[in-house]
Amino acid sequence: MHQTFDAALEINLLHANQEGAEHNRAHFDAWGITCLNIMSSPGAGKTVLLEKTLAALNQTLKIAVIEGDMTTELDADRLRQHNVPVIAINTGRSCHLDSKMVAGGLHQLEHQYSPSDFDLVLVENVGNLVCPAEFEVGEHAKVALLSITEGEDKPLKYPVMFQEADCLLITKMDLAPHLEIDVNRIIANVRQMNPGVTIIPVSAKTGEGLTAWFDWLQSQIPSAEKIASKLPDLTSA
């Protein structure tokens, strides 16, 4: 005869991932590394933003990239052109990075380099406006990208992503004259669920907003010297 028992768990469903994320963050803290988790839908401009960021900052900051993609190393190869270590993680069928995958990336970093030399690890997540926001990987801050071609209503449709972001970059601003998009509406929609988020309209093509992005990024690194004054003027014609 079977008897039924109850075991009260009261455990967060993502408990295992959260523990892994805290473990990764402890490693970053011990090494003096700031980690940013960069997320957006596919095609919003994460990789090209990283290219611009690496080109501008890799002389003044020691940066490594953890590149998440379901398949291929196409994005990782693009970023390796900037002479920074890029650890590629293929997630297979998983539509987001999780803390265990990033832990694997950290082990690679540890074995191939001296981690405490690095100032910054940029994690480029899988293109997806849904799941990455729920799965911490050990980051100190979340950066979300939304291109103006995606529409004003996306923050309302994908609220968790925009609520979790510490910085939101509105990308492809060079296309604004060709679109009937009200950027102020995008900003108002985001502020409904995240009044304190830093919002920076940017264009990787023209350089608009990139200095402000670099300033914000630098502000996340506790020990970085003021580098804004050393950066090239990216908005010159």
Added chain:
Amino acid sequence: MTKALILTVRNWWEAQPERPQISQVHLTVGQFTCVEPVSLQFAFEVQTRNTFLEAAKLVIQETPLIAFCHHCQQEYRPELGIQYACPDCQSPMEDIRSGRELKINRIEYCSDSTESYASNL
């Protein structure tokens, strides 16, 4: 998400002195998460075939998104996909009281207790 759930349950199951036959896993899933209960049920059924959870059912309780407006000093229910600010004063949604839960509440399992019953009944 389903893999994360199965992993968390497995960690609990492997830590039990006698690994029981799990019959039900009770979850609370908030409306303001990236989990759709029906999809989770489906994926769970598929991913647990031929595993220790094959016979287990997911029992999901959904919790609504409820926010608290500090300006108005009252709770309100944001309209998902439409409006998240307070409908009365438009203050942003900063204090979520319900809807972010992703919790395994409890697990029901069976235990073989044949020795409790007389064999001639």
